[in-house]
Amino acid sequence: METIPDITIPAALLPADGRFGSGPSKVRSEAVAALAAEADDFLGTSHRQDTVKLVVAALRNGLLEMFNAPDGYEILLGNGGATLFWDAATFGLIRDRGQFLVSGEFSNKFAKAATLAPHLGDHEIIESEPGTAPSPVANADVDVYCYPHNETSTGVSFPVERPDADGLVLVDATSAAGGLRFDAANTDTYYFAPQKCFSSDGGLWLAMCSPAATERIDEIAATERWVPEILNLKTAMDNSRKDQTYNTPALATIFLALKYTEWVNENGGLDFAAGRSDQSASIMYSWADASEFASPFVSAAENRSHVVATIDLSDQVSADTVVAVLRANGILDTSGYRKLGRNQIRISMMPSIDPSDIEALTNCIDHVVAALS
């Protein structure tokens, strides 16, 4: 282990909150306090009774409001996070073949899960260099189009678009939901886990489904296809419609996700939340553009994510050292995605993070780099 240079960042420069991780991401203290206040009546109670079911109902309704969902869209939920949802979709939403847009780690994982599924046909994989975003292309031979709204590993956001074709559009919104604007009508399944923008904890998946998506779930469930019960979207749908989950959920996760939903909806909706991320992104990318040692990794400005920034550092500055010094000063989880293998830092700019803390972080990085040279 290399020793970490002994650099103390002056307290006046430090952000009010040191959590900048891209997942799990900052949980709002107000939400934790609300959970603590209601804990004795909520935690440790049955998820099949009204106390918890009313929270699930409020969450399902609040999400439809936040996402400005067209009539007939509904929220499904279950255990296992976004990673489980990929397998569930492989069993319960893909009829035979999908088109997968791959550019980075997370988009690749869903494509891989579907490719390994023996009950499915040959998929169409459209891959592009990390840092770019390919577009879906109409193809009469596929029945789903799959891409992320925000590729968390590379800091690229994808336009949420529907190709001019019949297939369902499945959007992995894990790091985007609740932080980036989109048109829900362009999606059939907008799914995510709530430990990122939603400022909650992991372990749950939530999916906004169009009528075409719920019909597809019913259609596949009526076939002979064997589906493990924990991955069965028809079972998840039946339970969700009763404001329950198939098996026991983490109650704190559901509660915290509702608190974020209320915070956003009470302050003006998705525009409010996305506006905070826009402000943070403007601070971050202007700083990097002007910096002598930092530059945005994503070259196309329109694809630069407003919720996860990936910033390359020049060869003279070691990202590992900067990240370690920041951590020693209470500024956490700023390292780049390992498998990308770049001299890079990665910063969450999700709505819970105050834009003034992003400003403070850039000042701290400048301080550390000056002290290192």
Ligand SMILES: *Cc1c(COP(=O)(O)O)cnc(C)c1O
């Ligand atoms: C974090 C993340 C996932 C994985 O979420 P889990 O809840 O850990 O399964 C999937 N997709 C994207 C885009 C992510 O950012």
